[in-house]
Amino acid sequence: MESILEKLLEAVEFGKVDQKSPFPPQLRGQDGSRELTGKAIETGIAPQQILEQALIPAMEKVGMKFTENKIFVPQMLMSAKAMGASMVQLKPFFASGEIKTRGTFIIGTVKGDLHDIGKNLVSMMIEGGGWSIIDLGVDVGSERFIEAIENNPGAVVGLSALLTTTMINMNEIVARIKGEKPGTQVLIGGAPVNADFCRKIGADFYAPGPQQAIEYLSKLA
């Protein structure tokens, strides 16, 4: 039983999606996360255990390696893909309530801004950390954030902006969220923002990078 979970952890850590996949070279020909997850479920390992003892620890390792500049984003994306191949099989267990995620994270690039590379990276890493992601995309105004919070009570919200001229839109969005959905935690990120700006607009946390966002969410979960 432990062996399957260990192998699954390794598959996700190194981005081995399935047996056919040539990546990574050192795991060529071996079962990937798709096969290993199937085997884990068949042998009666609890889905929550699969999530907490294989998938989440694997992505934590990946996140740390990325933060320490030991891997690039493509390797991280392959790990996310491997985790995705596993999560597809765990989906029915989420739906039935047998597995609980750590929480829901709503994320979007703010109104007037189309940049999404950073946002997508953060989404992927937070999902890897066991959170359910609602990605609103780009050019998102306050109405859509409010609607998403209404549909997902208790969710944490993340705002992203890459331009000095669009970061200002975070002001109105945060004010509206705090006014209409008090108690909602709001994180901000993006090249032009900083901790001072975060305090000024009344957001709860400024995340300089994806890893800091995950660490903050871990404290909330």
Next chain:
Amino acid sequence: MFGVAPKPVKTRRGLEIGGGQVYAELNFTLPVMSINDNTLTHVYEHYREIAEGALERALHLNSKGVVLEFETLLEMTKTPSIGVEIIKIMNGICEDYFQKYGLMSEIRLTPNDLREFERPAKQRSSKLLEPMMELFERGMLAGGDLLSIESTGGKEVSDEALMMCDIKRVVFALAVLGVRDMQFLWQKIVSLANMHGKIAAGDSACGFGNTAMVLAEKKYIPKVFAALVRVISVVRSIVAIEEGATGPDKDCAYEGPFLKAIAGIPISMEGKTAACAHLSPIGNIASACADLWSNESVQNIKLLSGMAPTAYLEQLEYDVRLMNEARHAGKTHRHILQQLMVASDVYTDPQALVLSPENVIRISKQLVKGDSYVANARNGALATLDIIEEALGSGKMQLPEMETAYIPILRDDLNSIPDSESSFTEMMMPLLDQSKFILTEYGL
């Protein structure tokens, strides 16, 4: 060589870009503020302050001439009258300094590519083209003589390709989709410019090559990969020239030296003086072939010395003064200065390595020898890998194993690209997320 291009461009107020003199190109933007009816007066005042501060300082420093790049913010392109008013204000100041003091200056007008707002992008049929072209036309008539844009055709495919280090997808985005969009867009821009006697200057693969560079600086993707993206972007950017653009191309087009080598146009470049906007590994080498020397973008905020655009104009002016002194001192001196610019950066990063004049020429030969944009992109990228491997093999450049591990993977991927665009497209289509782009919007 800096300051001289085979086909210099002469402007309305007398700048001869690439005619033997390097000029400063100041690029600026607003501080953090909203742009709406209530703030417009304040917005206009900012641009007035920027232009007056810059030209007054240029005069004080005995500048031979300045380009002011007005890179619009979204609201200014969506509502062209805002952009036009700003140009009028700045042009009035430029004309004033020209008439009173003989200080030559021009405005480069760079509207936003609003088509990025729609996903999937409707590159040809989007209604967002209307305000863009309106701003080009009314803006040039108001005094924006040099026309540029950072167009984004193909970006809906390339963004993900960058994050995955998928070089084949990058080639598809730039050499199949990007070139078509450039043909479409630059036919329009050149036509407008010619109609009104203005200068269709050039584009920039900023959203491709510079995005890759910034991601590499953050250590998200390998520098080796970013260097290939830079080279492949030449194939896309040169289409503006094929359609009639004359240069000077955009400051953030770090592929400029290749365009100069191939087409002889003058180029604008930025390097260390762009640190106000983004960091880069090419601070000195970027000036090696520059005809305009830029700072990318600086907000109009107060520094200890004065307003930031004025301070940056001074930095640029001192740099160009040094380059022009070297030019006037003779061939030996300008070559020594260029060699120092190159030597200080060339082996520190693959993205700097590809910008040495010697490597630009070597790669450029490969970028033009094929029968298709796809073949040229592939050949240029393969030549780049050869150069990188030679530098590593000689010990002149060092890269960590996590970088060099990508070289054989990238080479294999590039070698799998056929010469013919149709064969390449057929190969790529099953691998692409076709919900992300509309083929007919690229004329396919």
